Amino acid sequence: MLEIEQLTVAVDDKEILHDVSFSIKAGETHVLFGPNGSGKTTLLMAIMGAPRYHVTRGGIIFKGKDIVGLSMDERARRGIGMSLQRPPVVRGVTTRDMVAACIGEGTSEEAIARIAEKAHMGDLMDRDINYGFSGGEIKRSELMQLLAQEPDLALLDEPESGVDLVNIALIGELINELLQKEHPIRDRRLSGLIITHTGHILDYVNARTGYVMLDGRIICEGDPHEILETIKNKDYEECRRCLK
Amino acid sequence: MPEIGSAKAATDKAKTALSKQAPVGEDIDLNKYGHSAEELPYQDDPSQLPVETKQRMLDVGVTLDDNSQRSGTIIQMDHSIVHSLAMQEGIEVMGTNHALEKYDWLSDYFWNAVAVDTDKYTAHVELNQSNGYFIRALPGSKTVYPVQACLYLARGNLAQNVHNIIIAEEGSELHIITGCTTASREEAGLHLGVSEFYIKRGAKVSFTMIHNWTPEIEVRPRTGIIVEENGVFLSNYVIMKPVRSLQTSPLARCVGDNAVVRFNSILVATPGSSMDLGSRVILDAKGAKTEIISRAITTGGDIFARGYIEGNAPEVKGHLECRGLILGKEGMIHAIPELKGTLAGIDLSHEAAVGKIAEEEVEYLMMRGLTRDEATATIVRGFLRVDIEGLPPQLHVELQRAIEASQEDAM
Numbered sequence: 001m002l003e004i005e006q007l008t009v010a011v012d013d014k015e016i017l018h019d020v021s022f023s024i025k026a027g028e029t030h031v032l033f034g035p036n037g038s039g040k041t042t043l044l045m046a047i048m049g050a051p052r053y054h055v056t057r058g059g060i061i062f063k064g065k066d067i068v069g070l071s072m073d074e075r076a077r078r079g080i081g082m083s084l085q086r087p088p089v090v091r092g093v094t095t096r097d098m099v100a101a102c103i104g105e106g107t108s109e110e111a112i113a114r115i116a117e118k119a120h121m122g123d124l125m126d127r128d129i130n131y132g133f134s135g136g137e138i139k140r141s142e143l144m145q146l147l148a149q150e151p152d153l154a155l156l157d158e159p160e161s162g163v164d165l166v167n168i169a170l171i172g173e174l175i176n177e178l179l180q181k182e183h184p185i186r187d188r189r190l191s192g193l194i195i196t197h198t199g200h201i202l203d204y205v206n207a208r209t210g211y212v213m214l215d216g217r218i219i220c221e222g223d224p225h226e227i228l229e230t231i232k233n234k235d236y237e238e239c240r241r242c243l244k
Numbered sequence: 245m246p247e248i249g250s251a252k253a254a255t256d257k258a259k260t261a262l263s264k265q266a267p268v269g270e271d272i273d274l275n276k277y278g279h280s281a282e283e284l285p286y287q288d289d290p291s292q293l294p295v296e297t298k299q300r301m302l303d304v305g306v307t308l309d310d311n312s313q314r315s316g317t318i319i320q321m322d323h324s325i326v327h328s329l330a331m332q333e334g335i336e337v338m339g340t341n342h343a344l345e346k347y348d349w350l351s352d353y354f355w356n357a358v359a360v361d362t363d364k365y366t367a368h369v370e371l372n373q374s375n376g377y378f379i380r381a382l383p384g385s386k387t388v389y390p391v392q393a394c395l396y397l398a399r400g401n402l403a404q405n406v407h408n409i410i411i412a413e414e415g416s417e418l419h420i421i422t423g424c425t426t427a428s429r430e431e432a433g434l435h436l437g438v439s440e441f442y443i444k445r446g447a448k449v450s451f452t453m454i455h456n457w458t459p460e461i462e463v464r465p466r467t468g469i470i471v472e473e474n475g476v477f478l479s480n481y482v483i484m485k486p487v488r489s490l491q492t493s494p495l496a497r498c499v500g501d502n503a504v505v506r507f508n509s510i511l512v513a514t515p516g517s518s519m520d521l522g523s524r525v526i527l528d529a530k531g532a533k534t535e536i537i538s539r540a541i542t543t544g545g546d547i548f549a550r551g552y553i554e555g556n557a558p559e560v561k562g563h564l565e566c567r568g569l570i571l572g573k574e575g576m577i578h579a580i581p582e583l584k585g586t587l588a589g590i591d592l593s594h595e596a597a598v599g600k601i602a603e604e605e606v607e608y609l610m611m612r613g614l615t616r617d618e619a620t621a622t623i624v625r626g627f628l629r630v631d632i633e634g635l636p637p638q639l640h641v642e643l644q645r646a647i648e649a650s651q652e653d654a655m
Contacts, residue, residue: 050607076613090605092626101622102612128626149612 001026001191002047002153007058009039009046015056016042017216024153029179029192029205031224034213035236040195041085043213044155047193048082049075062153081151083142085158085195089130095141096125102148112148119144119174135162136171143174154178156194160201172204179205199228212239251351254360258370261361268548269491269520272462274364277403277434279372281322284398290319290327297396297427304423304454305643306394315419316379316391320406321398323374334385335418336378337393340407343378350378353409357440357468358495365464369405369438376406376437381416381447390419390452390639397461400431408439412447412475419639420449424463425456432460432488439467443475445500452643455483455490459516465492473500473529480630482647483519484512486545493522493550498532498560508630509538510647513545515574522550522580527560527590534561539628540568542575552582555590562591568598569627571620 002024009017017039024030034040046053047060049072059066067075099115100107116122119140130138139159146154159175160168179192194201202224210224212231220227220239230238265271287293290308293301298308301319311317316330316337325339336343344350354360360370377393397404412418426433435457443449457463471477477496496505507523525534536551553562568577581594601623609619628647 048611050611051603071610071616072607073610073613073615073619076611082611084608084611088602088604088608090608090623090626092629093605093609093622094626097622097626098609098612101609101614104613145612 001028001063002193003061004047005059005061007046007060008056009042010054010056011042011052015216017046019058020216020218022211022218022221024191024193026189026191027180028208029194030209030211031202031207032193032195032211032213033199033227033231038213039216040213041157042216044082044157044193044195047155048072048080076149076151079152080155081146081149081153082155083139083146083157083159085161087130087138087142089128091128091131093129094126095121095129098129098145099125099148102145115144115148118147118177120170136164136167139163139171140167140174143171143178146178147174152190154190154192156192158195158197161197168200169204172201175201175205199232202228212236214239251354254355254370257361258367261367262364262371264361264363264367266363266365266464266491269464270489270518272434272464272489274368274403274434277432278399278401279403279405281324281374281399281402284321284324284326286325287327290317300425300427300456301394301396301423304394304425304456305421305452306392306423313389314392315387315389317393318377318379318391319394319396320375320377321396322402322404325375328377332385332387334382334416335387335391336380336382337391338378340373340376340378340409343409350409353411353440353442354407355440357442357470358438358466362466365436366438366466369407369436369466372403372405373407374405376408378409379418379420380411381413381418383413384415385413386417387419390421393420393422395422395424395435395437397426397433397435400429400433403434403436405436406438408437410439410441410449410451412443412449414444415446416444417448418450420451421639422451422453423456424453426458426461430458430460433462435461435463435465437465439465441467441469441477443469443471443477443503445472446474447472448476448478450478450480450639452480452639453482455481455487456485457487459486460488462488463490463492467492467494469494469496469505471496471498471500471503471505474502475500476504478506479508479523480643481507481509481521482643484510484647486514486517487519488516489518491520493524495524495526496534497526498529498534501529502531502533503529504532505534507536509549510628510630511538511540511547511549513540513542513547513575515544517545519545520548520550522548522552524552525554525562527553527555527562528557530557531559532557534563536564537630538566539630540566540577540579541571541624541627542568542577543571544574546576548578548580550580550582551594552584553592554584554586555592556586558587558589560590562593564594566594566596567627569624570598570600571624
């Protein structure tokens with residue numbers, strides 16, 4: 001589904017990611033750990049194609065094609081979706097407008113209502129998107145938009161940060177629906193790459209591989225639960241020591 | 245009622261103001277326009293007007309082929325009332341000259357909400373008046389559908405000098421949609437329109453005005469509104485098509501307790517258009533409230549978006565919001581919100597913002613699969629989506645339709 005090959009990314013002429021390589025097969029979900037500022041969001045933004053994130057070397061192969069030259073909307077239409085950690089408020093554009101845009105052609109009131117109900121967002125559909133939303137509401141709204149968009153590859157930037165324990169179960173359910181967890185493994189076609197700080201999301205998501213990112217490089221790859229355990233017990237300093 | 249002036253006194257005052265320039269806006273040489281126009285024939289059935297003319301009127305919300313959702317219609321072309329009809333009991337719709345003949349008390353309403361010597365344009369209308377409309381809701385009468393009024397400039401290089409009087413008697417409710425437009429050709433023209441609104445106790449008026457001019461037209465409306473106790477005045481003004489020069493600054497005075505005034509304005513200035521639009525509200529009675537909201541977009545023209553609220557009575561409340569979007573490299577938006585309070589315990593506030601569309605917002609929508617152009621259009625459409633409280637749903641739909649149709653052409 002996704003192959004990242006020796007990817008180097010600069011933002012405002014400053015190199016943030018250095019020589020990053022990994023791949024995600026169809027139906028797999030991978031998790032990305034790393035301290036603040038290590039480059040996790042930069043990696044997701046570069047895959048999504050945000051204009052500020054310049055690929056200076058390497059490739060992003062999605063469904064067999066290098067997409068580095070494609071604009072963000074073209075990538076979205078080819079099947080990449082992303083939930084932002086802090087999405088902007090867009091005054092005058094309602095949550096309903098966003099969901100309709102995500103569904104695209106063939107959108108209907110019924111389809112929007114169905115998705116809104118799943119995400120418990122019914123009350124917020126006619127509000128300006130993200131305006132005055134709580135932390136949990138923002139996360140639910142982002143995941144709802146992805147459910148409407150039905151991407152083949154979902155990039156989730158800290159979907160559980162700032163969410164209370166009641167909401168986290170709902171967030172977990174939404175992610176599972178997004179990634180077809182209800183399907184047997186062999187039938188799953190949709191892939192995910194999730195940034196997590198706390199690792200709470202691992203209680204809900206069946207992640208196959210975990211990565212640790214430090215200073216713009218992937219320095220470790222392995223079982224996500226094992227990586228999380230190490231980070232919890234020994235912090236990222238252990239990762240640094242392990243490198244030496 | 246405020247002071248009542250005699251016709252002669254008004255004429256004398258007008259003469260003294262004939263060369264008085266307006267404090268803002270480009271000064272217009274009134275002598276360059278013709279002031280006489282031939283009398284156009286009255287149309288019993290306005291659907292017989294030429295298709296192109298009807299289309300121009302339809303673009304500003306005036307529908308002549310099917311008036312089943314209107315409480316009345318009045319059409320003035322150049323200086324002639326070519327059609328007027330009230331379709332609901334308790335609602336009166338006619339040309340101002342006809343109304344003056346019919347009601348000898350009507351002259352008492354002239355120049356109370358707008359001062360005749362405001363500037364040379366008001367003076368000119370007094371001395372060269374070419375009709376206008378009179379719309380009145382009798383006490384307790386409530387319109388189901390809006391009354392539609394159209395002021396149409398057919399001849400080139402003509403000055404249209406109309407004087408409109410709108411009276412909502414006690415407890416009445418009146419919805420008006422006014423379209424001002426011109427034959428779609430590139431000739432110069434001048435539209436001077438004095439409009440005086442009298443909202444009596446407990447009455448409510450919504451006034452939706454759509455301007456659709458051509459690039460050589462100059463426009464100087466002069467509007468005054470007097471709102472009595474528990475009265476409500478709601479104004480929606482939309483101009484999204486090119487105009488050479490527009491300057492107007494309606495003044496509403498809340499003279500009765502708990503009177504409410506709301507102004508919503510939507511302006512789009514295309515290259516070559518110069519717009520100076522202000523809304524002013526004086527809160528002179530206890531508990532009076534106002535909200536002034538303007539949304540201005542330039543795609544290359546210049547806009548002054550002014551707002552003024554003055555609070556002179558206890559427990560008054562006012563809020564002013566000017567937001568401007570600059571699309572493209574040329575164009576200017578100058579937002580000038582002003583507040584004046586003269587006693588403690590009043591609550592006046594404003595917010596103003598001028599800028600371009602945030603790139604972050606465009607990208608957010610692109611991330612969901614919209615192209616850059618689609619994302620920009622969605623944000624602009626949202627920017628222009630002003631929640632209009634108190635407008636009948638059908639009129640709200642029509643207004644949004646007019647905005648979206650104009651937006652497609654303007655962007």
